[in-house]
Amino acid sequence: xxxxxxxxxxxxxxxxxxxxxxxxxxxxxxxxxxxxxxxxxxxxxxxxxxxxxxxxxxxxxxxxxxxxxxxxxxxxxxxxxxxxxxxxxxxxxxxxxxxxxxxxxxxxxxxxxxxxxxxxxxxxxxxxxxxxxxxxxxxxxxxxxxxxxxxxxxxxxxxxxxxxxxxxxxxxxxxxxxxxxxxxxxxxxxxxxxxxxxxxxxxxxxxxxxxxxxxxxxxxxxxxxxxxxxxxxxxxxxxxxxxxxxxxxxxxxxxxxxxxxxxxxxxxxxxxxxxxxxxxxxxxxxxxxxxxxxxxxxxxxxxxxxxxxxxxxxxxx
Numbered sequence: 001x002x003x004x005x006x007x008x009x010x011x012x013x014x015x016x017x018x019x020x021x022x023x024x025x026x027x028x029x030x031x032x033x034x035x036x037x038x039x040x041x042x043x044x045x046x047x048x049x050x051x052x053x054x055x056x057x058x059x060x061x062x063x064x065x066x067x068x069x070x071x072x073x074x075x076x077x078x079x080x081x082x083x084x085x086x087x088x089x090x091x092x093x094x095x096x097x098x099x100x101x102x103x104x105x106x107x108x109x110x111x112x113x114x115x116x117x118x119x120x121x122x123x124x125x126x127x128x129x130x131x132x133x134x135x136x137x138x139x140x141x142x143x144x145x146x147x148x149x150x151x152x153x154x155x156x157x158x159x160x161x162x163x164x165x166x167x168x169x170x171x172x173x174x175x176x177x178x179x180x181x182x183x184x185x186x187x188x189x190x191x192x193x194x195x196x197x198x199x200x201x202x203x204x205x206x207x208x209x210x211x212x213x214x215x216x217x218x219x220x221x222x223x224x225x226x227x228x229x230x231x232x233x234x235x236x237x238x239x240x241x242x243x244x245x246x247x248x249x250x251x252x253x254x255x256x257x258x259x260x261x262x263x264x265x266x267x268x269x270x271x272x273x274x275x276x277x278x279x280x281x282x283x284x285x286x287x288x289x290x291x292x293x294x295x296x297x298x299x300x301x302x303x304x305x306x307x308x309x310x311x312x313x314x315x316x317x
Contacts, residue, residue: 002038011045014155017141023098028148039153052083059205060157062198062229070149077209078157086163091258097139097160100237103230104181104245106195106202107134107164110224116214124206130168133247135255136227137161165253177201180248181231185241193232202228
């Protein structure tokens with residue numbers, strides 16, 4: 001467990017990376033012992049620093065494939081804040097983010113509070129006012145998405161924004177497990193999946209979230225938006241991209257990114273990012289060289305010891 005000073009220092013790194021839009025190296029590189037509990041403490045530290053109110057939560061790592069890749073047995077979560085809300089009729093400046101990607105999700109709009117410990121899928125269905133089509137904008141303040149589990153948790157589960165379409169369907173009128181979703185960039189299909197990619201049932205993910213946040217004294221409240229996890233793979237965002245997500249039985253939602261002038265997109269921030277990458281590469285090369293030197297030294301030591309043992313054996317003969 002890191003101390004308060006160390007937690008605050010790591011929170012400050014992520015805070016500056018998001019504000020300046022210049023990514024940083026993995027937190028676990030400098031603090032290999034960074035735990036999941038430490039990471040949630042860092043996340044909460046930065047959430048409390050923001051002036052925007054909490055309007056919901058998101059679940060990450062909600063597919064078995066992602067959990068296996070990260071070596072974990074459960075999802076993670078982050079906070080959705082009012083200033084993260086995006087709109088279909090307003091273009092988004094991609095340069096506001098470090099490495100933006102989009103995911104398609106079936107959003108849950110709560111009409112009643114959810115219980116905490118002991119929350120069941122039936123509780124979720126009873127408290128959900130409607131399901132809605134949504135796109136989550138994710139981003140990593142860790143360079144090139146080279147993240148471990150503590151890195152992404154500390155980074156608010158890599159959440160950056162969200163947009164919800166106009167469709168509203170009560171869960172009694174649709175099977176939450178069988179909603180097909182397709183994401184198009186322009187006219188091209190770039191991702192497709194179903195809502196049961198989320199733990200077999202997105203309702204399961206929302207119930208897990210209610211139980212998880214209860215451990216931190218948090219409740220999922222009426223009016224909150226819950227993003228339970230992606231129906232399909234994440235797709236990289238580029239300036240000028242126009243995305244449209246279609247959900248069977250729910251309708252569609254759009255998200256458009258502005259194409260900034262080359263001088264904005266490739267200017268000082270891009271140079272800073274490149275400099276950070278070069279520093280990270282240099283550090284990695286230095287670590288590899290140190291490991292190699294240590295290996296050579298250990299090998300030489302073993303050879304020297306073997307020679308001494310051999311000489312001693314010859315003398316004994």
